[in-house]
Amino acid sequence: MAKGSIVAGLLAPHPPHLVYAENPEQNEPTSEGGWEQLRWGYERLRESLSEVDYDCLVILSPHWQTYVGTHFLGVENFKSLSVDPVFPNLFRFHYDMKIDVELAQAIHDEAQGQGMSVKMMENPDFRVDYGTITSCHMVRPQWDKPIVAISSNRGNAYYSVEVMQEMMLELGRVTRKAIEDSGKRCVLIASNSLSHRHFTTESAVPEDMSVEHITSHAMHLWDMRIIELLRAGKSQQVVNEMPEFVEQAIAEADGGALTWMLSAIGMPEQEAILHGYGTIIGTGNAIMEWPCHAWSDA
Numbered sequence: 001m002a003k004g005s006i007v008a009g010l011l012a013p014h015p016p017h018l019v020y021a022e023n024p025e026q027n028e029p030t031s032e033g034g035w036e037q038l039r040w041g042y043e044r045l046r047e048s049l050s051e052v053d054y055d056c057l058v059i060l061s062p063h064w065q066t067y068v069g070t071h072f073l074g075v076e077n078f079k080s081l082s083v084d085p086v087f088p089n090l091f092r093f094h095y096d097m098k099i100d101v102e103l104a105q106a107i108h109d110e111a112q113g114q115g116m117s118v119k120m121m122e123n124p125d126f127r128v129d130y131g132t133i134t135s136c137h138m139v140r141p142q143w144d145k146p147i148v149a150i151s152s153n154r155g156n157a158y159y160s161v162e163v164m165q166e167m168m169l170e171l172g173r174v175t176r177k178a179i180e181d182s183g184k185r186c187v188l189i190a191s192n193s194l195s196h197r198h199f200t201t202e203s204a205v206p207e208d209m210s211v212e213h214i215t216s217h218a219m220h221l222w223d224m225r226i227i228e229l230l231r232a233g234k235s236q237q238v239v240n241e242m243p244e245f246v247e248q249a250i251a252e253a254d255g256g257a258l259t260w261m262l263s264a265i266g267m268p269e270q271e272a273i274l275h276g277y278g279t280i281i282g283t284g285n286a287i288m289e290w291p292c293h294a295w296s297d298a
């Protein structure tokens with residue numbers, strides 16, 4: 001069997017506003033658009049991936065929060081209605097999702113072998129979180145690739161950001177090992193915003209872009225710093241600065257997704273591609289790609 005590989009790593013944020021603005025048939029509310037800068041960014045990402053051959057998407061979402069270890073979806077098909085608890089007016093999405101249980105189990109077993117606390121989630125009535133759904137929809141709206149979905153173990157809440165980051169570095173290493181042993185080609189998705197200080201009220205028309213902007217100058221400066229570091233290939237520095245970034249920018253990278261993904265693709269010194277940046281209810285969101293397939297083929 002050929003050795004498996006991670007063909008690309010992605011930073012793919014999941015505010016439900018993006019799905020709402022796209023008006024896919026699966027979502028009940030309808031919109032007049034909005035957040036085009038980010039949606040065009042996702043278009044560029046999809047175009048960039050269109051020539052890349054891969055078997056499945058592997059995603060870590062900060063909205064599937066587990067407080068005892070890392071969990072993996074472990075049922076072959078999940079089909080239900082996902083309603084965003086904060087924005088039920090924007091996101092009531094009918095999903096029908098295939099899971100690569102074999103690969104999920106392989107990552108689970110590899111992690112367990114390294115002493116990590118892990119569990120397969122085998123309840124067929126489990127409701128998949130909207131972060132997983134939104135990022136997967138925006139990356140691959142055809143829903144034709146199986147998914148491996150990984151929870152955020154919230155080690156930052158029980159211990160500290162530093163402990164959580166260490167766990168995610170290890171989870172990234174075992175994810176890579178399991179994928180290589182599986183023979184599969186995978187796209188990894190870190191599903192999170194950057195700065196995450198958001199407005200506490202919503203305008204009468206949610207997609208009214210005349211009121212959309214970053215919450216504060218400090219948040220903007222943090223977002224630009226992280227983006228520029230990643231564009232310069234300084235992923236290790238981003239991980240090093242993660243505790244300050246999380247504390248000062250209330251960054252959603254606290255859920256571990258970005259660190260997990262960077263670790264899995266080998267803490268790259270190659271430059272990341274920025275496909276788009278924009279704010280959503282004041283939070284900072286970057287769509288970025290690490291085209292690992294081009295590195296290994298070179």
Ligand SMILES: [Fe+2]
Pocket residue numbers: 014015062063131193252
């Ligand atoms: Fe979120």
